Amino acid sequence: MIQTEKQAIAEVAAPLVGLAADEVAALIEYPPNPELGDLALPCFRFAKVLRKAPPAIAADLADQLAATGRFESVQATGGYVNVRVARGRVARTLISALSAHPETVFSRQSSAGDTVAIDYSAPNIAKPFGVGHLRSTVIGHALANLFRADGATVLGVNHLGDWGTQFGKVIAAYLRWGDEETVRRDPVKELFHLYVRFHAEAKDNPELDDEGRAWFKRLEDGDPEATRLWQWFIDESLKVFQAMYDRLGVSFEFTLGESFYNDKMDAVVDELRSRGLLTESDGALVVDLSEWNMPPCIILKSDGATIYPTRDLAAALYRHDVLGANRLFYVVGGEQTLHFQQVFKVLELMGRDWAANCRHVAFGMMKYNGERMSTRRGKVVYLEDVLDRAVADTRQIIEAKNPDLPDKDWVAEQVGIGAVVFNDLKNYRMHDVDFRYEDVLNFDGETGPYVQYTHARACSVLRRAASEFPSDLTTDLAPAEGPLLDSEWALVTEMGKANEVFERALAQFDPSLMARLVLDVCHAFNRFYHDAPILAAPDAQTRAFRLGLTDATRRFIAYTLGLLGLRAPEAM
RNA sequence: GUCUCAGUAGCUCAGUUGGAUAGAGCAACAGCCUUCUAAGCUGUGGGUCGGGGGUUCGAAUCCCUCCUGAGACGCCA
Numbered sequence: 001m002i003q004t005e006k007q008a009i010a011e012v013a014a015p016l017v018g019l020a021a022d023e024v025a026a027l028i029e030y031p032p033n034p035e036l037g038d039l040a041l042p043c044f045r046f047a048k049v050l051r052k053a054p055p056a057i058a059a060d061l062a063d064q065l066a067a068t069g070r071f072e073s074v075q076a077t078g079g080y081v082n083v084r085v086a087r088g089r090v091a092r093t094l095i096s097a098l099s100a101h102p103e104t105v106f107s108r109q110s111s112a113g114d115t116v117a118i119d120y121s122a123p124n125i126a127k128p129f130g131v132g133h134l135r136s137t138v139i140g141h142a143l144a145n146l147f148r149a150d151g152a153t154v155l156g157v158n159h160l161g162d163w164g165t166q167f168g169k170v171i172a173a174y175l176r177w178g179d180e181e182t183v184r185r186d187p188v189k190e191l192f193h194l195y196v197r198f199h200a201e202a203k204d205n206p207e208l209d210d211e212g213r214a215w216f217k218r219l220e221d222g223d224p225e226a227t228r229l230w231q232w233f234i235d236e237s238l239k240v241f242q243a244m245y246d247r248l249g250v251s252f253e254f255t256l257g258e259s260f261y262n263d264k265m266d267a268v269v270d271e272l273r274s275r276g277l278l279t280e281s282d283g284a285l286v287v288d289l290s291e292w293n294m295p296p297c298i299i300l301k302s303d304g305a306t307i308y309p310t311r312d313l314a315a316a317l318y319r320h321d322v323l324g325a326n327r328l329f330y331v332v333g334g335e336q337t338l339h340f341q342q343v344f345k346v347l348e349l350m351g352r353d354w355a356a357n358c359r360h361v362a363f364g365m366m367k368y369n370g371e372r373m374s375t376r377r378g379k380v381v382y383l384e385d386v387l388d389r390a391v392a393d394t395r396q397i398i399e400a401k402n403p404d405l406p407d408k409d410w411v412a413e414q415v416g417i418g419a420v421v422f423n424d425l426k427n428y429r430m431h432d433v434d435f436r437y438e439d440v441l442n443f444d445g446e447t448g449p450y451v452q453y454t455h456a457r458a459c460s461v462l463r464r465a466a467s468e469f470p471s472d473l474t475t476d477l478a479p480a481e482g483p484l485l486d487s488e489w490a491l492v493t494e495m496g497k498a499n500e501v502f503e504r505a506l507a508q509f510d511p512s513l514m515a516r517l518v519l520d521v522c523h524a525f526n527r528f529y530h531d532a533p534i535l536a537a538p539d540a541q542t543r544a545f546r547l548g549l550t551d552a553t554r555r556f557i558a559y560t561l562g563l564l565g566l567r568a569p570e571a572m
Numbered sequence: 573g574u575c576u577c578a579g580u581a582g583c584u585c586a587g588u589u590g591g592a593u594a595g596a597g598c599a600a601c602a603g604c605c606u607u608c609u610a611a612g613c614u615g616u617g618g619g620u621c622g623g624g625g626g627u628u629c630g631a632a633u634c635c636c637u638c639c640u641g642a643g644a645c646g647c648c649a
Contacts, residue, residue, distance in 0.1 A: 029588065031592075045590095047629080054629080079629085166649090284646070303647080341576095362577085364578080364643095401609080432642065436584095442598070444598075450597095527614090530604090536607070
């Protein structure tokens with residue numbers, strides 16, 4: 001909506017400054033002070049080409065823009081052209097668009113025709129689902145939603161850690177110290193305890209490691225006992241993970257663990273060999289990448305076994321060739337940056353031009369009390385505990401503030417989990433985060449509950465309106481006579497940024513931009529709510545307009561929360 | 573040691589890809605519920621944008637350099 005105005009300005013200005021309209025539109029910004037105007041075009045950049053001082057250019061452009069009659073006012077101040085748009089018209093356009101098709105306000109379907117495979121979550125079998133897995137899960141899910149909303153066919157892939165020496169260790173530990181009944185009661189936790197114990201005891205007992213390796217070898221060779229236990233671990237783990245995904249509202253198109261590629265790696269090795277990309281080095285077969293300043297990518301270990309780059313190559317080929325993806329994203333921690341650079345480079349060397357469409361969406365590390373979490377040492381924060389605490393706290397707040405609320409448990413679940421999810425989504429991906437309960441369990445300020453609360457608040461007004469002024473909800477949304485209030489316009493402005501922020505979020509693979517935007521919208525709405533009586537507006541026309549704005553805001557928030565993977569209860 | 577990423581208010585972070593007086597939230601303090609949900613709103617205090625150079629009309633943003641932190645750097649994933 002704001003774009004339409006930017007475009008209109010750019011089309012007038014473009015021929016005068018010798019740039020394409022799109023280029024000029026990209027330069028238009030929001031003035032720091034609303035009194036200056038709604039949009040501003042800085043003219044400094046044009047000075048050199050036009051051989052004129054910026055203020056003079058601004059003055060010329062201002063005249064031209066004023067002559068169109070489209071804008072409420074146009075002023076040159078210094079090197080800027082400040083434009084005040086026809087606020088009523090812009091507001092009306094935005095409100096009706098949001099009430100008819102909210103998605104059109106965000107997306108121009110730029111990803112239509114793309115099939116994107118997004119690798120996210122990827123927890124390890126027989127290990128707990130910790131807060132450390134939250135980031136990949138939540139960011140990946142939000143990105144999947146964003147690309148789907150932009151018209152792409154999205155294939156969410158859960159690349160489970162279901163293979164490797166660790167399973168030999170778990171099997172060995174289970175056979176030594178475990179018993180079936182205890183494990184059945186709480187499989188993942190119990191297996192995890194056995195795993196931690198294994199590592200602790202292996203320190204003084206190195207032969208334990210041999211035992212683990214031996215069991216993994218048996219698993220690889222298809223030993224029935226090893227295979228049975230391994231499959232059991234997987235089944236039990238998946239049950240636990242699924243319960244977590246259900247609570248988080250996360251889903252996948254494919255759940256394909258590492259083991260899925262066991263029979264697909266020979267082909268990769270053969271192709272690399274026949275293309276002459278493999279060289280021998282200390283007994284291992286590697287792809288030399290020194291030309292690109294990278295260490296070699298190991299394909300076969302010196303014992304002839306494959307290794308994770310081999311597996312990721314096989315997985316990438318599968319996702320492209322079989323699943324039909326033309327873009328491949330990996331939502332995986334930043335510590336694996338080099339690994340993905342190597343894998344993508346090898347794909348390129350294998351002649352796969354779509355390697356350029358592979359992207360590692362890295363994120364910072366989650367720490368606890370400033371320390372790195374370690375599954376081996378048993379240092380993990382269970383996501384389940386975090387969710388439970390958040391929900392319990394929410395439940396208490398509801399009891400204190402809104403004891404008559406129906407469905408209190410369900411609302412507490414949505415809000416408590418929303419708090420945890422939003423907390424992880426609102427900040428720049430690459431920053432390390434130190435997990436602290438006091439942050440996650442804070443429901444004031446820039447938080448999920450704040451956004452959900454604002455949504456519920458808007459819903460509440462609309463519910464009242466439906467019973468008290470039903471006709472006002474159906475009339476057309478002609479704005480009241482006279483100018484919009486500052487708070488009304490500020491709200492329209494924030495929501496009007498939907499498309500540009502949405503597209504930046506896609507371009508940068510960064511859902512936090514959407515989280516920030518919805519926070520700004522909520523703040524603007526709450527200020528409007530405080531400043532302007534809605535139901536008690538001075539006249540019916542004003543009331544209808546404000547109700548329209550409230551309804552549009554409600555839809556905006558609900559839609560954005562949906563993109564981020566949060567639910568939007570109508571009361572809380 | 574080499575490479576990558578980060579460093580902005582006491583704390584957690586934004587900062588529209590180089591634009592106007594660097595902004596939020598938390599914490600602290602002071603106000604605002606006879607009126608639409610106070611999980612809210614308003615105000616006050618709080619800054620060497622890690623340091624130093626440079627590029628230009630203009631730098632938190634781009635370049636160089638140094639400092640600090642995190643991560644990665646061949647047979648784990």
